[in-house]
Amino acid sequence: MEFTIKKSDILSKLETVSSAVASKTVKPILSGVLFKTLEEKKIELVATDLETSIKTFVNAETLEGKEDFVVEAKVLLEIIRSLHEGLINFKIEENILTIEMGQSFFTLPTMDASEFPEISPTEGGIRLETSVTNLEVMIERSIFCAAKDEFMRNLNGIYWELEDGYLRLVGADGFRLALVEKKVDTDVEDKFLLALKSMKDLQTSMKNASSDKMLIEYDGSRVGFYFNDTEMIARVVDADFPDYKKVLPKAFKTKLIVDSADFMDAVKRTSITARLGSESVKLEIAEDRMELLAKSPEHGEAKEEIKIKKEGEDLTIAFNPKFLMESLKNIDTDETELNFVDSNSPLQMNPVDVEGYLYIIMPIRLI
Amino acid sequence: MEFTIKKSDILSKLETVSSAVASKTVKPILSGVLFKTLEEKKIELVATDLETSIKTFVNAETLEGKEDFVVEAKVLLEIIRSLHEGLINFKIEENILTIEMGQSFFTLPTMDASEFPEISPTEGGIRLETSVTNLEVMIERSIFCAAKDEFMRNLNGIYWELEDGYLRLVGADGFRLALVEKKVDTDVEDKFLLALKSMKDLQTSMKNASSDKMLIEYDGSRVGFYFNDTEMIARVVDADFPDYKKVLPKAFKTKLIVDSADFMDAVKRTSITARLGSESVKLEIAEDRMELLAKSPEHGEAKEEIKIKKEGEDLTIAFNPKFLMESLKNIDTDETELNFVDSNSPLQMNPVDVEGYLYIIMPIRLI
Known part of the structure; x- marks a missing residue:
């Protein structure tokens, strides 16, 4: 069998299925991509690690003969990536796949397509x-x-x-x-x-x-x-x-609005010291300001202060700064809302005026 | 003592000296930067791992008092990097360095400047x-x-x-x-x-x-x-x-001129297969073309062909493709000259028409 496909076509489709290829596997066939010739110059590509399977199609420019085969996904992908833009020629002969383009020429051993696990599609539901x-x-x-x-x-x-x-x-x-x-x-x-x-x-x-x-x-x-x-x-x-x-907290006693960028900056900076110490940043919330504090026995202290709009009670509570930062990274409004119950209850963080998503973070117990 | 420095000034100078800071050391003082107050608001920064020392100066905007101290380089650098552009305030009190800017506030313990090793400058020579x-x-x-x-x-x-x-x-x-x-x-x-x-x-x-x-x-x-x-x-x-x-080879028997980009491309592609096999790419040089060949027992073969201008004898010789690529990366002329003695002698690679630099690469013995 022999077929040609545009590099950009086969590359994007291979990338799509390759994520399902098993990375560490005792069954070599699972490290491969199944090429299955369909009618009308259509070729089906399938990869699976038995948990997930991804199937897609690529259109060949020319196609002669009909033969299904499995070839190692990672090496094939690397070879295709390395080639220039243009038409790639594939040929299967005696279980060897030959890939040719201009003066470039690769061969790859193939595996038996009949051994490739069949993944049945979902039914109804x-x-x-x-x-x-x-x-x-x-x-x-x-x-x-x-x-x-x-x-x-x-x-x-x-x-x-x-x-x-x-x-x-x-x-x-x-x-x-x-x-x-x-x-x-x-x-x-x-x-x-x-x-x-x-x-x-x-x-x-x-x-x-x-x-x-x-x-x-x-x-x-x-x-x-x-x-x-x-x-x-x-x-x-x-x-x-x-x-x-x-786990979702109810009956908040303290509610803050903070500037998202200011809060991120302050957490980032105090996290330098927190990382070298107890991995915790203490928030001291009072009136119109919040202090962020971190300590390390060997590397001193860090202190930041940001402005807040507060409703409810004053509060002191501590968090792993990494968790605060990772959630803040996913909030794209200028302001962020922070809702607290008390020092030992989780914080609920959400974008201001945007429905539908929120983060809950457990505090670190203050001693 | 108290002084202020622009963030951009102290940052670039700290980066300059920090490379000399010892990364793994049994002597904590060597993980630090020495701050030494000189006249005219000049502060000397020194770092050393005893093998290399780097000294530079930074100009303070304001400076009161005079005190030398050593502070951990890595943490200080990270703190300075994290701050916004602007004037940073430094203060030394009871062996504690306080770094302040706007609502940001850090403290760092300092080490005794008198314990910092003195590096004498070169003399004459x-x-x-x-x-x-x-x-x-x-x-x-x-x-x-x-x-x-x-x-x-x-x-x-x-x-x-x-x-x-x-x-x-x-x-x-x-x-x-x-x-x-x-x-x-x-x-x-x-x-x-x-x-x-x-x-x-x-x-x-x-x-x-x-x-x-x-x-x-x-x-x-x-x-x-x-x-x-x-x-x-x-x-x-x-x-x-x-x-x-x-080691420099003399009396070449084969001299080639190749297109640098074509050669790089061909080596890169054959190296995919070489890496999975013997880590070697064989060059077969004949007339006006060179074939590059790589084999892997499990992952097939790769073959590339490029045009060459040749003087002298035909030749077959093999190299570790990584060495060819790393040298080629440092050749920025369109064409590269390859000079060979025989299959067992080193290759001399150099840019065409540029004096003053060359690479020697040992071949891999062909069996």
């Missing part, structure tokens, strides 16, 4: 139409709060919830929580947990999306994301996400 | 005037060939040679060699070896140089670099650099 752009923003604003530790299965992911006409994404790691929600056009209610790895694969595969429409389908065990020519199927995690609603 | 810009280019084009291994004391540095009216810098790691020379206005002859760490400190300290004049002074055991308000003193390495002239 709930369906939801959404926008790629919206979903990208929602994921970006919640994913950083998910636990990085793979062994914390119920927190190492993002919780999806359809409720009261809202799609809600929640990420939490035991110290903090991110909640992002958007109105959606459905009254179906359901929920599932997707692994962090699947969420990142989804982010990567959406990067090359050329249209904004997306269909999400959930059949009870798998979630399908369908957009452009791409479909990503992810197995949901069989673990219970904690009842996050219990 | 040979003197050479040169240009900062020239020297920067010469160092950049030779330093990447120096051995990274600190235990190879005689190769873990750059060899300086004044001979026949030329200043010559040579770096070598046993597999390759870089030689860069420039005509200089002196008939003095001498040579010394400077550690890679000293060379890198020199590179960093030159980055903020605002004028181009430099004086180099060598007194037999130390080299002084004097430019702007900065002086860097480096101890020479007490080890013999190998007789590099013996």
Whole structure:
């Protein structure tokens, strides 16, 4: 079999599927991309790590013969990236793939396509139409709060919830929580947990999306994301996400409005000293100002003061500055709202006058 | 004591001296910068790791009192970087340095200035005037060939040679060699070896140089670099650099001219496969073309062909592609000259029609 494809076409499609390729695997076939010849010079590309699978199509300029094969994804991607813009010639002969362009010539051994695991698409279940752009923003604003530790299965992911006409994404790691929600056009209610790895694969595969429409389908065990020519199927995690609603603080006693940039600056600077000491920044809130304080036994102290608009009680409370900064980075309004209950209860941080997302951060106990 | 300095002034000067600060040290004082109050609101900044020392001056806007102190360089630099542009206030009281600007406030413990090692300047010896810009280019084009291994004391540095009216810098790691020379206005002859760490400190300290004049002074055991308000003193390495002239190939049998970009591209691409295999790229030189070949037992083959202008014999020879690429990166002419003796002798690579620098690369023995 022989076919030619434009470099830019095959590159973007390979990048889309490659995120699902297993990075460490005992089954070599899972490190590969399946090339499957369809009618009309269409070639299907599939990659999977058995948890997530991504399938897309690329249009060949010319195509002769028909043969399915699997080839190692990482090396192929590197080779394609290294070539100049233009038409690349691919040829399969005796299980060897030859890639040729101008004076460049590569061969790669192929693997047996029949050994590539078949991933069945989702069947029925709930369906939801959404926008790629919206979903990208929602994921970006919640994913950083998910636990990085793979062994914390119920927190190492993002919780999806359809409720009261809202799609809600929640990420939490035991110290903090991110909640992002958007109105959606459905009254179906359901929920599932997707692994962090699947969420990142989804982010990567959406990067090359050329249209904004997306269909999400959930059949009870798998979630399908369908957009452009791409479909990503992810197995949901069989673990219970904690009842996050219990964590959301109520009955605030202190409410502040701060300038987002000033607050970020002040946290950043005090974090220099905090990092060398107890990893904590103390906020002293009184009247129209907030002092930020950090101490290190060997590297002195840091103190910052910013103006605030306050309602309610004075308060002293401490946080890991890293958590404050990571949440602030995802707030793009000029002002940020900080809501406190007391020194031992979580802070709720949210953009001013923007509905639908907030961050909860646990305080560090003051001794 | 109390003084104020503009942020941009203190920052660039701190960056200049900080490269000489010892990174891992058993003597805490060596992780610090010495602040020494001079007359006329001038403050001297000094850092050293005992091998290299860098001294410079910063002008205070206001200054009251007189006190010398040492403060940890890394943390201070990070604090200064984090502050906005403007006037920073420094105050020393009971061995505590207070840094204040607007609503930002830091304290840092200081160390005893009398414990800071005194570095005496060079005395007499040979003197050479040169240009900062020239020297920067010469160092950049030779330093990447120096051995990274600190235990190879005689190769873990750059060899300086004044001979026949030329200043010559040579770096070598046993597999390759870089030689860069420039005509200089002196008939003095001498040579010394400077550690890679000293060379890198020199590179960093030159980055903020605002004028181009430099004086180099060598007194037999130390080299002084004097430019702007900065002086860097480096101890020479007490080890013999190998007789590099013996390595320079003579009596070439094959001479090629290649397009630098085409050659780089071809080496880059074949290196993908080479990296996964024997780390070697074979050059097959015949008539008006050169084939580049790489093999990997598991990841197939790569082949590239480029046009050449050849004088002399056909030849087959193999190299580590990384060495070819690193040298090529430092050749900025459109064409590159490749000179060969035979398959087992080093290649000499140099820019076409540019005098004064060349790279020697040992071949990999073909089996």
